[in-house]
Amino acid sequence: MTKKEIAADHPTWCPGCGDFSVLALYFKLIEKRKMWHEKITTVAGIGCSSRFPYFVQAHGAHYIHGRALPFASGISLSRPDLHVFVFGGDGDAFSIGGNHFNHTARKNIKLTYCVMDNWVYGLTKKQTSPTSPLGFKSKTDQWGAVDYPINPMKQAISAGATFVARTTHTNPNHVLQMMEAAMDHDGFSFIECLSECVEFYEGAFDASNPRKGGVFNEVPKTHDVTDELAAYKLAGEPFPGSFGIFYKVNKPTKNAKEAEINKSFQSKVTGLKDWQILQKNFDRMK
Numbered sequence: 253m254t255k256k257e258i259a260a261d262h263p264t265w266c267p268g269c270g271d272f273s274v275l276a277l278y279f280k281l282i283e284k285r286k287m288w289h290e291k292i293t294t295v296a297g298i299g300c301s302s303r304f305p306y307f308v309q310a311h312g313a314h315y316i317h318g319r320a321l322p323f324a325s326g327i328s329l330s331r332p333d334l335h336v337f338v339f340g341g342d343g344d345a346f347s348i349g350g351n352h353f354n355h356t357a358r359k360n361i362k363l364t365y366c367v368m369d370n371w372v373y374g375l376t377k378k379q380t381s382p383t384s385p386l387g388f389k390s391k392t393d394q395w396g397a398v399d400y401p402i403n404p405m406k407q408a409i410s411a412g413a414t415f416v417a418r419t420t421h422t423n424p425n426h427v428l429q430m431m432e433a434a435m436d437h438d439g440f441s442f443i444e445c446l447s448e449c450v451e452f453y454e455g456a457f458d459a460s461n462p463r464k465g466g467v468f469n470e471v472p473k474t475h476d477v478t479d480e481l482a483a484y485k486l487a488g489e490p491f492p493g494s495f496g497i498f499y500k501v502n503k504p505t506k507n508a509k510e511a512e513i514n515k516s517f518q519s520k521v522t523g524l525k526d527w528q529i530l531q532k533n534f535d536r537m538k
């Protein structure tokens with residue numbers, strides 16, 4: 253597929269929004285990997301960033317706020333031939349969807365979750381999000397945020413995600429690199445992508461952008477991506493921290509485990525029609 257074939261509606265984001273960059277690189281990924289239309293699944297919750305599936309001409313769903321991951325898990329478990337991509341914001345992922353984030357990570361469901369973190373609720377016009385830094389003035393914290401922000405990288409690692417990476421929309425090559433590596437990972441792959449909200453949090457990530465006088469440091473080459481403690485330490489660096497793959501390990505996925513159960517069960521029901529198998533299950537539950 254080419255970008256021309258895969259682009260749908262014109263994105264409704266504000267001019268200059270970081271989310272444009274993530275979408276452009278998703279198109280690039282699809283082009284580069286020569287993915288077929290019917291093999292692309294793009295799922296999102298609610299938020300500016302979650303409007304993502306509208307702009308992709310392929311299968312996808314703009315689902316309920318914070319519930320993109322359970323919906324995407326169902327697709328991933330029932331359609332092993334698809335790669336499932338989930339896009340969303342920091343509010344969608346870590347506020348209302350915080351519990352699903354932890355559980356999808358620990359279950360190691362094969363999908364790629366890219367959180368476009370802008371440190372604010374953009375769609376609803378500037379409320380404090382779980383990643384807003386202390387002191388951030390918003391409509392919900394007019395004197396400045398008092399709650400300690402969460403650290404998405406630490407949270408992903410401790411929840412059991414098997415691929416954890418960090419990137420920023422101002423470095424397109426790096427975003428693409430992270431998306432490719434995430435897609436190739438057999439398990440739950442999580443990317444925190446800093447994506448500036450130019451409307452409600454302008455300049456939030458300048459310190460990570462060399463064009464704005466900041467620094468973009470890649471994860472040191474000596475870093476062992478299988479070392480959980482080292483990954484956790486990287487995640488604890490003060491902003492702007494490091495960018496790249498913090499953690500990556502191979503563990504059996506829920507997909508593989510369920511496929512195994514299905515295979516062994518199928519031998520017990522050979523010759524039966526689907527509805528008879530279902531009936532058997534209902535009878536068992538009586």
Ligand SMILES: Cc1ncc(C[n+]2csc(CCOP(=O)(O)OP(=O)(O)O)c2C)c(N)n1
Binds near residue numbers: 300
């Ligand atoms: C159940 C429910 N609660 C609240 C809302 C209102 N709401 C819509 S988007 C959003 C937060 C969006 O923030 P984020 O996920 O960070 O996305 P962004 O717009 O910043 O990309 C909220 C609170 C909703 N749509 N549904």
Ligand code: SF4
Binds near residue numbers: 271
């Ligand atoms: S409000 Fe912010 S996050 Fe939403 S489209 Fe505009 S710049 Fe992007």
Ligand SMILES: [Mg+2]
Binds near residue numbers: 343374
């Ligand atoms: Mg946000």
